[in-house]
Amino acid sequence: MKILIVEDDWEIARLLQQTLEPEGFSCHLAGDGWAAIDAFRQQQPDLIVLDLMLPGLDGLEVCARIRQQTGIKDPYILMLTAKGEEIDRVIGLSTGADDYLVKPFSPRELVARVRALLRRSLRQGGQEQERIHQSASFTVNLDRRTAHRHLDRDGEEPLDLTALEFNLLATLMSYPGRVWSRAQLIDRLWGEDFFGDERVVDTHVARLRKKVEADPTHPQFIKTVVGVGYKFTDAPSDP
Structure with missing residues (x-):
């Protein structure tokens, strides 16, 4: 290292x-x-x-x-x-x-x-990385640390994500529809050594939305659950 x-x-x-x-x-x-x-x-x-x-x-x-x-x-x-x-x-x-x-x-x-x-x-780099999280619109490869958006006609384009953004997207996509609290996301992304304000999660979610959402102000995939946290969904009609 x-x-x-x-x-x-x-x-x-x-x-x-x-x-x-x-x-x-x-x-x-x-x-x-x-x-x-x-x-x-x-x-x-x-x-x-x-x-x-x-x-x-x-x-x-x-x-x-x-x-x-x-x-x-x-x-x-x-x-x-x-x-x-x-x-x-x-x-x-x-x-x-x-x-x-x-x-x-x-x-x-x-x-x-x-x-x-x-x-x-x-x-x-171990067994967990062999998995791929996939939805109708995205594929996240934990082994290669790559993320792609699906395009029409079976094409795809890579997403330029930081390490934190990749881990955040992978975490949310690991359980589609599950609501993650800020505290749970902090524990998953930073671990027990985190020191700071939970609002830092909002900052990283906003940055990720700019890269995966067509309109970050009206997100289709990474949705806010008021008073709780965030969830990933690939169903446009999901509230």
Whole structure:
């Protein structure tokens, strides 16, 4: 597993490297936002440990740009910050980060968070990933991590989804018609290590709708169940 460490304080960066490499990870360091983008393209890491406060591009902008990339590996992102306010966690997660760790933190906690994220990748690489979720309008291949929209005349087009958007769509399609609460989606997508506001789910649902719905303001597939959460349906007449 390759990890890109983006941290402008080289003492902290080296500490992170010295903590993770004995655990079997291959680490590469970047000291600012632009270097992080270049290293991401060259290294294709499985996970990025990303400091929020960076010279050049800050961590939020780096995260957003990485999530906008197409045709490149979509890594897990663990965001680091010296700030502990809840709003910072919400903003970080809403830009596409998978988890959030507040400085100062113990090396043991860092390793636990990294392993928790990568275990999701390993689980997705196992038996569960052999399944395909399919509806009248979409196919999600958990093995290849691909999602396609069905077109007329038996054609299809790929959906350009981030890791979180893919996991969200796959979760909703796994049980069509089932209503998922925000808490259930958080548990499925982020696990017990999540820290933040449940409203972050709404942000990711809105982003996913822009990619799968013809009219995101009147969704046909990903529907809101008022006071409860969300469900997936491929039946236009379903309320």
